[in-house]
Amino acid sequence: MTQLMSTSVFVPGHVTGFFTVNSAEERARTGSRGAGVTLTDGVNVTVRPDDGGSTLRVNEAVTSVEAVEYVLEELAAPPVFIEAETPLPLGAGFGVSGALALGTAMAVTREFTLDRTLNECITIAHKAEVRAGTGLGDVVAQAHGGISIRAEPGAPAYNTLDTVLGCPRVEYCVFGSRSTETVLAGDTQPLNAAGERALEQLQTHPTPSQFMKSARAFARETSLASATVSSAIEAVAEGGDVATMAMLGETVFCFGEGLSQAGYDPTVSTVTPSGAALEE
Amino acid sequence: MTQLMSTSVFVPGHVTGFFTVNSAEERARTGSRGAGVTLTDGVNVTVRPDDGGSTLRVNEAVTSVEAVEYVLEELAAPPVFIEAETPLPLGAGFGVSGALALGTAMAVTREFTLDRTLNECITIAHKAEVRAGTGLGDVVAQAHGGISIRAEPGAPAYNTLDTVLGCPRVEYCVFGSRSTETVLAGDTQPLNAAGERALEQLQTHPTPSQFMKSARAFARETSLASATVSSAIEAVAEGGDVATMAMLGETVFCFGEGLSQAGYDPTVSTVTPSGAALEE
Numbered sequence: 320m321t322q323l324m325s326t327s328v329f330v331p332g333h334v335t336g337f338f339t340v341n342s343a344e345e346r347a348r349t350g351s352r353g354a355g356v357t358l359t360d361g362v363n364v365t366v367r368p369d370d371g372g373s374t375l376r377v378n379e380a381v382t383s384v385e386a387v388e389y390v391l392e393e394l395a396a397p398p399v400f401i402e403a404e405t406p407l408p409l410g411a412g413f414g415v416s417g418a419l420a421l422g423t424a425m426a427v428t429r430e431f432t433l434d435r436t437l438n439e440c441i442t443i444a445h446k447a448e449v450r451a452g453t454g455l456g457d458v459v460a461q462a463h464g465g466i467s468i469r470a471e472p473g474a475p476a477y478n479t480l481d482t483v484l485g486c487p488r489v490e491y492c493v494f495g496s497r498s499t500e501t502v503l504a505g506d507t508q509p510l511n512a513a514g515e516r517a518l519e520q521l522q523t524h525p526t527p528s529q530f531m532k533s534a535r536a537f538a539r540e541t542s543l544a545s546a547t548v549s550s551a552i553e554a555v556a557e558g559g560d561v562a563t564m565a566m567l568g569e570t571v572f573c574f575g576e577g578l579s580q581a582g583y584d585p586t587v588s589t590v591t592p593s594g595a596a597l598e599e
Numbered sequence: 600m601t602q603l604m605s606t607s608v609f610v611p612g613h614v615t616g617f618f619t620v621n622s623a624e625e626r627a628r629t630g631s632r633g634a635g636v637t638l639t640d641g642v643n644v645t646v647r648p649d650d651g652g653s654t655l656r657v658n659e660a661v662t663s664v665e666a667v668e669y670v671l672e673e674l675a676a677p678p679v680f681i682e683a684e685t686p687l688p689l690g691a692g693f694g695v696s697g698a699l700a701l702g703t704a705m706a707v708t709r710e711f712t713l714d715r716t717l718n719e720c721i722t723i724a725h726k727a728e729v730r731a732g733t734g735l736g737d738v739v740a741q742a743h744g745g746i747s748i749r750a751e752p753g754a755p756a757y758n759t760l761d762t763v764l765g766c767p768r769v770e771y772c773v774f775g776s777r778s779t780e781t782v783l784a785g786d787t788q789p790l791n792a793a794g795e796r797a798l799e800q801l802q803t804h805p806t807p808s809q810f811m812k813s814a815r816a817f818a819r820e821t822s823l824a825s826a827t828v829s830s831a832i833e834a835v836a837e838g839g840d841v842a843t844m845a846m847l848g849e850t851v852f853c854f855g856e857g858l859s860q861a862g863y864d865p866t867v868s869t870v871t872p873s874g875a876a877l878e879e
Contacts, residue, residue: 437745482716
């Protein structure tokens with residue numbers, strides 16, 4: 320058997336704390352403002368040439384993800400076998416679809432030495448997520464790393480990104496899954512007002528603790544939290560800590576140890592300062 | 600003895616392959632276009648409050664670096680003791696002064712919980728380097744990571760950065776030191792013409808090997824290489840590989856194994872995809 324060449328990319332998970340929805344005619348200008356955290360937990364995407372049609376496997380199960388299909392369509396590359404591995408749950412607010420789209424764009428570009436920069440890969444993956452309705456800000460944040468502030472929306476040619484200094488420990492509990500598409504397809508006006516307020520607070524005081532407070536205020540004002548999520552946030556608040564909801568998932572997260580001290584059994588991760596990168 | 604609180608930041612080294620000089624009235628708009636590589640070898644900067652005046656120590660020797668003084672002046676923070684450790688030589692084209700300036704800005708901001716984002720720290724450090732005449736593009740590249748393309752010059756509010764995919768092995772030999780100030784203070788018109796050509800080539804074919812070819816062409820066209828540097832570049836070329844000069848230092852670098860195969864005894868490093876980050 321011949322050993323096939325392959326290319327691997329690691330893309331960090333991304334949990335949004337608060338956001339606005341910014342629609343435009345062009346997909347590259349569509350996106351969101353807001354802030355979120357990228358995690359050391361993420362998605363490993365490995366790509367190798369394949370004789371047949373392109374196949375995507377996530378944690379050993381063959382599946383299809385619309386955003387990945389759009390990426391392959393735009394790249395117009397030869398057929399590939401895409402093998403993705405992640406400890407993160409799908410549909411729980413960790414940006415797994417964005418990670419798959421970005422990881423595929425980067426790995427295929429490198430595998431076939433296509434003449435594309437990282438910004439071009441980010442743009443292709445961002446547009447694919449927008450087209451699929453599965454994300455507005457994950458891809459650009461996942462390429463950037465850290466506690467990222469999306470000061471202006473869209474792909475790299477249009478957006479403005481900044482970073483809150485600090486890489487704290489993160490705890491999170493996943494209580495179920497939730498559809499991003501449904502929320503993004505609904506009335507986003509109230510989200511935008513709350514998102515703008517949260518962003519302004521964080522830009523005035525750019526610290527990890529202010530990120531968490533602004534995100535919790537956003538969750539309260541938008542009433543996006545389910546009863547289960549709300550009660551976990553309340554339990555952490557009773558212990559004097561701040562937790563909030565992953566936008567958008569049935570997931571609660573906090574910095575430090577708030578969830579474990581409130582009696583939950585959270586997964587522990589850390590904010591990573593690094594964005595998506597080829598593994599060589 | 601009381602254990603004092605401290606904050607540490609790691610800033611990667613940065614070797615410029617080619618550049619232009621872009622002067623403007625505002626220091627934040629002054630900078631350079633071009634491309635370079637950030638290395639896993641870098642500078643660890645640790646800051647802790649100090650009772651006396653501020654002190655900078657690099658590899659256990661008390662020293663003064665103009666750009667660091669300007670950073671402290673602009674931060675207007677309490678006095679600090681700054682301890683820096685690095686395997687990189689000073690004045691050899693590795694962006695050590697930029698790393699010290701950026702590391703200090705980030706560590707002091709975090710140590711005293713000042714209300715500043717990463718972009719604001721980058722801007723302060725970039726302006727300090729411009730004012731000192733010791734660098735035009737190192738700081739923004741060191742914050743970014745990877746094989747970075749500075750498509751537009753200046754601090755984050757003005758610049759445009761992109762990345763060539765790939766994190767190859769790097770070999771380098773240092774033959775002496777060289778003053779960045781002297782070159783930047785001279786006639787920069789011929790540099791700019793060569794820098795623009797190299798940038799256009801790399802943007803058309805954004806690959807690691809094109810980076811190296813464009814950088815070598817820049818070194819030839821600008822005649823910045825000394826006899827020692829030129830002969831090392833030639834020796835690598837005779838073996839069929841491409842090496843070039845670190846801008847600005849008496850330093851030759853290549854991807855892969857070109858220098859060792861030409862009989863030199865190079866230091867080995869790797870391109871890091873990660874920019875400067877707090878160590879927590």
